Amino acid sequence: MRKNLGILGLLVAVFVLTAALEPNFLTAYNLQNTLRWTGLFGIISIGAAFVIITGGIDLSTGSVIALVGVLTPMMLVGAEWPLALVLLMVVALLLVLGLLHGILVTKLSLQPFVVTLCGLLFYRGLARWISGDQTQGFGAAFEGLRQLAIGRIVITDSFGLPIPFVVMVGLALIAGAVLNYTVWGRYMLALGHSEEAARYSGINTDRMIILAYIIAVMTAGLGGLLFALDVNSVQPAVHGNFYELYAIAAAVLGGCSLRGGEGSILGVVIGAAVLRLLYNAINILGISTQLEFAIIGAVILIGVIADEFVRRVTSSRQVHRAA
Amino acid sequence: MIPEPPGYAPAVSPAPFLEVHRLTKRFPGTLALSGVDLRVHPGEVIAVIGENGAGKSTLMKILAGVLAADEGAIELDGQAAQLASVRQATDLGIALIHQELSLLVNLSVAANLFLGREPNKAGWMDKSRMHTDSVRLLEKVGLNIDPGNPVSTLTIGQRQLVEVARALAMDARLLIMDEPTSSLSAQEVDTLFGVIGELKAKDVAVLYVSHRLTEVEAIADRVVVLRDGEVTGRLTGREIVRRKMVRCMVGRDIARTHTRMKRKPGEVVLNVDRLQYGVGRHSSLSFSIRAGEIVGLAGLVGSGRSTLLRTLFGIESRTGGTIWMNGQAVRPGSPQNAIAAGMGLVPEDRASQGILLNMETRPNISLGALHRHLIWKGWLNRPWERQASRTMISQLGIRGVRDGKLARLLSGGNQQKVVLGKWLLLAPKVLLLDEPTRGIDLAAKREIYQVIEELAGRGMAIMLASSEMEELLALAERVLVMHQWGMAGELAADELSEESIMHLATGHKARA
Known part of the structure; x- marks a missing residue:
């Protein structure tokens, strides 16, 4: 928990500052929206965090989102397959993709960056080709299913918790439990610190790494389904573009080290919230949206520098105490 | 802790080339060197011995500019010196010949000899000068090979000598050799010792790190013994005998205080x-x-x-x-x-x-x-x-x-x-x-x-x-x-x- 105080402070600071500058920020509608997007991006960030914790990286997230976003409406609406079959197909596809990433990284010792970069290119191309670059959507059908993305759990007359946010909280609880209370989570953290030492301790490191890539693709797929249901018009060429970078940024902001071995799910979720809040603040405060990336980039950089600074101070203190 | 004897200076030359004072180096979890003093005169062969982990390699790496010391001072020719990089150390005349050879095996012998300092005319490599200079350098170390051959065609012993030649090409005044004979045949060892003898005559000093005490007996003018980062012995001339070296290296006390228990194998x-x-x-x-x-x-x-x-x-x-x-x-x-x-x-x-x-x-x-x-x-x-x-x-x-x-x-x-x-x-x-x-x-x-x-x-x-x-x-x-x-x-x-x-x-x- 203490590790997450910094990022939590940043969240509160951006929140308070924006609220002070623009009272409209606190309207139920705006808060709901921000929560919904936090939920959507939080889901894919949690998956990205698992791969990062093992010392890898997944760049294919955005393209997986596009592929799922294109395939699901095509199968449901276009081919009129039953919902259960479609979901089964999607899950099977995601399993295969995750397994493929993991096997290429472990058994062939390819670099994660390269494997998932190729995934990014390949799945995007596939999504555009299958759909003929035509915008896909559910039309007016599947209102019930779409509630998963656009629905909310009503709390007061004007405010309700968006379903994606609730889904994300559930996923975060499961992910947090896996990471901190199961042997698999412990193994992932350990091999993230040193794959060699983990192998010498008898851990099946290959299996754990493959598992991490499967988790990342599965959450990207879940996110992809929700994003598609949310926008209801999936443009194959641009849907999900750059989302892998948001996911990685949220994980890093939340305390994951790209060197592996470190990270907390709560931190990642807060990281995703900070990113969405910044995006929202830029819009609502009337800052030129052209500056969006610049501001987000600057905040991440400052956050990471501050984090590194704190780490150095505390670790040198520990060394002194040890001496 | 045994300090450097104040009066000691060999007959060859009065002024030391290198002086090291109270050198200390820490790694997380280990004190690799602790207050080490060392003096090296021109034309001297000093053997540095000690068990694994005694700090020999750390000391050599600091002198070669690979590692930085945490505490202590280094003087060259009486002047305080900074050895912040390998480049700086070689410029000052200190060359390390590493245990794991650092030659680029796909390149030719000549290219290796002049790596980073290729003779050139306005930026263009002067290949013919490189060739003639290489032949001259290789002769100095007793190697009769074509400098155009790739290093991969040489034996390990020949490669070691190429490394020595490379150090000579840099006008090294102190050669640091880390386990130079660990993979040499008896004949190659003889050649190497011959080369070291010639270097001595030209006032080049050699720091010779080795486990092989017989070789140390044969070649060293002085011996410095390290144990757990400290100097535990300094031997000169006739004191350099195996028994004394071993006693300084291992500290008999461990073996003596350790009592073996009687067990019956199952x-x-x-x-x-x-x-x-x-x-x-x-x-x-x-x-x-x-x-x-x-x-x-x-x-x-x-x-x-x-x-x-x-x-x-x-x-x-x-x-x-x-x-x-x-x-x-x-x-x-x-x-x-x-x-x-x-x-x-x-x-x-x-x-x-x-x-x-x-x-x-x-x-x-x-x-x-x-x-x-x-x-x-x-x-x-x-x-x-x-x-x-x-x-x-x-x-x-x-x-x-x-x-x-x-x-x-x-x-x-x-x-x-x-x-x-x-x-x-x-x-x-x-x-x-x-x-x-x-x-x-x-x-x-x-x-x-x-x-x-x-x-x-x-x-x-x-x-x-x-x-x-x-x-x-x-x-x-x-x-x-x-x-x-x-x-x-x-x-x-x-x-x-x-x-x-x-x-x-x-x-x-x-x-x-």
């Missing part, structure tokens, strides 16, 4: 039958170990000792043969199989293989045994983990630790105890130890010896690979000696001596 636990390992090697070896036995494994660098242990443990694949544990064949291919069969390995390289430096002590200790104590499915048993970690910390005497402390902040000895604790929680039947006390202070060493004895006393079979003779002689009941990836022989308790081990390790046949 059943055969590990039986290795015609094991073949290592790509392109054709040796096949067989041996067995009984419960409660401590079996030493000796062999020079490159004898395949560590690879053998890694193969037994399933990290490296074997190409033939069978490993039996309690009469059951161990499935090859992964450490998990070896562990399930009852093996454990404390690996050679503690920092990268043994311990997770950036993890806390507790998860480090519990890492191997976690899966045997789950509450349900994959769920960790945290109370068990806390308890197990505490037990190991007190049982092994891991000091100065709360179990939440990062492993990197522990001393080397305590880190090694953490690695031992990790295996003890799995209660292996056979524990393979690869250089278990490398780079560890004497007190911790003694404690680890005690632990090893106790484990054997409780019936664990122990295989102890070590390049420290003292360690093998103090602990092992018998010693298997390896040479070139095969078994050169076995020495029983009454045959054990430093000489008998070295005799086999250097490739001589066992005495009848």
